[in-house]
Amino acid sequence: IEEALPFADFILIMSVNPGFGGQKFIQTSIEKVKRLREMISARGLDSRIEIDGGIDENNIGEVVEAGAELVVSGSSIFGKEDPTEAVREMIDKATVWV
Template sequence: MSKKQAIISPSLLSANFLRLEEDLRLINQSEADWLHIDVMDGVFVPNISFGFPILEAIRPIIEKPLDVHLMIVEPMKFVRELAALKVDTMNVHYEVSPHLHRSIGAIKDAGMKAAVTLNPHVPVELLVDVLADLDMVLLMSVNPGFGGQKFIPQTIDKVQRLRRMIDERGLSTLIEVDGGVNASTGAALVEAGADVLVAGSYVFSHEDPKAAIRSLKALSRP
């Protein structure tokens, strides 16, 4: 049986914004599969990152699919803008989505893949009734808002539980994990059933970012 190789999505949040074009071209030349983009509003999370001017500026440069994670109070306001930028995956938080089924449908109708994020305290079982509609679930393995945080070990159990939920239903929904991902935690996550690893500090603080990406890309599971 062939093994399933991890999908790697480096996080723009940890890039050097004084040399952003250089870092983006490095990602283009690397074995990374996607580019993860965290949009923060300073309300839903205690930090402000960047908004649409940055997305518009990087769109002509980056050659990887865009994995956009909206850590904002009203993500559905921006469906059209993201679709116009040819974003591949739009990722909204469960905690700010009172009409989640409708939101998933709107994202897909706009031509994007639909993903939902769960903060560390939110159980995966809450997604049971929309799991079949989702392209991906993002599990936060740190409390969102800042890069460079320590990995929360209980995430491994959450990945295992979500993996069982997906496999028991014969679904193809991907499991993505973001926060404190490095070669060690990445290996444990992939073994537990994760499909996609978001890595920020581990990649961009590494003396050889391409080698860091390559080390994660080498991870696989049956």
């Protein structure tokens, strides 16, 4: 990935095994985000990190703190009774780290 970084606008880290929604977040994804953020910063690049899979109100703060700038959160928003409130809660938890 290091050789491709200068050519990447966005890098997507999958924090679940791709295939279906509602999977549990793979905790080692946090370290992947941190290491990728370090590589991008060390090279002075503008690449942005996106993370997809298992992101919810319990881990979004840690994901953002690690360096992810874009998050995909389907089941933890659309699986709630009030998706609008779920989005608000996610934003509140994420912006604590920004």
